[in-house]
Amino acid sequence: MSHYDWVVGNPPPLLKRHSEVKHALLRNYLVEYFLTLVSLPQQEKIRLTIVDGFCGGGLYVNEDGIEVPGSPLVILDAIKEAAVLVNVRQDRRKPIQIDLELICIDECSHALAFLRKTLDQLGYGADLAADRIRLVQGDFARHCGAAIQRAHDRSRVSGRALFVLDQYGYSAVPVVCLRDIFAKLKHAEVLLTFYIDSLLNYLSEKNLADFERSIGIRTSLSAQEIDEVKQSPSWRVHLQSSLYQDLTSQCSARFFTPFFIRPERGHGDFWLLHLSQHWKARDVMAGTHWRHHNHFAHYGRPGFHMFSTGYIGKFDDEGKLQMGFDFSEIAATVSKDTMMAQIPAMLFDGAKGMTFEQFFLQLINTTPATRAMVESTLLALNEGGDITILDETGGATRARVHLKPEHVLQLPSQRSFGF
Ligand SMILES: C[S@@+](CC[C@H](N)C(=O)[O-])C[C@H]1O[C@@H](n2cnc3c(N)ncnc32)[C@H](O)[C@@H]1O
Known part of the structure; x- marks a missing residue:
């Protein structure tokens, strides 16, 4: 995990290409999210609470050696960009007033120290001092309840909040946290990173119960079946499909979009799940994928029942690499x-x-x-x-x-x- 190490005084860590894709999705989605929320020119003010539950140090160097922002700065930049768009598109005399609170949680004190310094250098010192940007050290699952409460206090009627949960693996966001978010915040949305490939590699008859306990879901496969399924050539497809159903049906979000990111080299597919309680939120995310199709792949089928036959795995039964569904114009025609x-x-x-x-x-x-x-x-x-x-x-x-x-x-x- 050393490429995520932030130490004040050292250069920022390397950001791999697939994580840049993740950031592009986050930025594009936030712009669309904001434009949807501020669709009327009469609206003077917007209040937003965004929780970056695994925030990191806020700065990276990409594979071309260029400094690029981490998720807290991606969020702040996207909101600024969206505000400019709203002001121009709606020809506003008075700019939209934004009451944003960004809660950044990370268990690593070095990452938070690096983030604080980066934010200070970029002119966010006053926002830090006024708690418009809060830095919280500790385990996300332990702080989740307080973050929900804060979002609720700021948005009692509409219960609006966005949780960006960019965990390393698959077990740092217990399903009970997701259920709490959706139970207490009527218009909450979650963007959850889930490293499905590492889970698939790890799961076995012996550790299924440990996994179920750690994230708090019940899988529809028995321990014995896991080992049996793993013998079949298309086991990744079957297990992914089954785990996807288990997770989405138990997290209590009504709407979801399961998009995948596949690193160019080697293994490591991960899901970027968008979970929400309202079809419109889901539609905005699907629209983001179509509009920015060059970045994203999704390994389901066109039309309806995209996962009825399971996900398309990285390799088909003959071991050939399969093409993903790419949200291009061709994909739109095929979908229609x-x-x-x-x-x-x-x-x-x-x-x-x-x-x-x-x-x-x-x-x-x-x-x-x-x-x-x-x-x-x-x-x-x-x-x-x-x-x-x-x-x-x-x-x-x-x-x-x-x-x-x-x-x-x-x-x-x-x-x-x-x-
Ligand atoms: C993938 S990095 C996040 C990067 C950041 N979201 C970005 O895109 O710039 C994961 C971060 O989560 C932190 N982390 C790992 N486990 C955690 C936990 N249980 N609770 C909170 N933070 C955690 C790590 O210290 C690391 O900074």
Whole structure:
């Protein structure tokens, strides 16, 4: 772990390329997050609480020898950038006022000393003195409750907070912390790093119980099955898929997006899970992936049920490297085509059809598509006569661009049932 060592007086540690990708995602997401929160020009003020639970020392040198910011500075820069965008785009006479509190937690005192010095040098001394930036030394899991309470005190009504949980491995964020965050903060969002490859390498019949205890989940595989699964050529795919289901179903977030980052060399896939309680938050994250597709890969399938056959592993059964889903224009076309083929069959069951809202909420976690992409696919199917969309009067909709949540989706032959 020496590349994360920060010692005041020494040069900052090396940041590997895949971690730069992680920072790019964080920055892009925060800008989109802010723009979504401040969508109305009349809004004068915005209050945000961001918890960087594994904050590090705040500065690195990248593989090209250039100094680059660590996550606390990525967060501060992104908020500044987003504020400028809001002021320009909304042509504001008075700039938006930002009441940001950034809580930085790290168990390493050297990292925090380095961060304090870096922040001071960059002109954040007054924010540190006024506790707008708080540095907290210790284990994240121990400080999580206090961070939740602080976020709650600052946002009693909307319960808005963002937790950036960039752990080294997979066991420093117990699931009970995630449950507490979502139970106490109505609009909380979490960006969780999870080193799935190291967990897969580590898990065995003997240590499954230790792992379950350390993070507090129950896996759907028995200890004996773990060893059996590991004998099969595609074991990574099966275990990843199963652990993904276990984690997302037990952390009590309603919405999630499972994106992967794969280091260029060697092993070490990790997940960047975005967890939230609101579909809009999930949609903003999916939109970020589509807009900045050159950075991210996601190893699921297009269309719906992206993980029904498990994740695509690093290697297929013949040992060949597989391509990830890359959020490119081609991927968008493939996604639309796949959804076009899947949707009519998905509407087959209910005689009365279902509302757009029901359809969307039921499926959103299973697709890399955004709401707008699902909406335009439904409208294209409606225009082609493959499905029928009824408006609130029960007649065929004239909508060409947007659907209302209460619009009803049916197969054309189902029409007679409803009316
Ligand atoms: C991957 S680095 C984080 C880097 C930082 N988020 C960034 O992107 O610039 C992980 C950091 O977590 C800290 N850490 C490790 N275990 C921890 C724990 N249980 N609680 C809090 N911090 C921890 C380490 O000291 C290290 O600084």
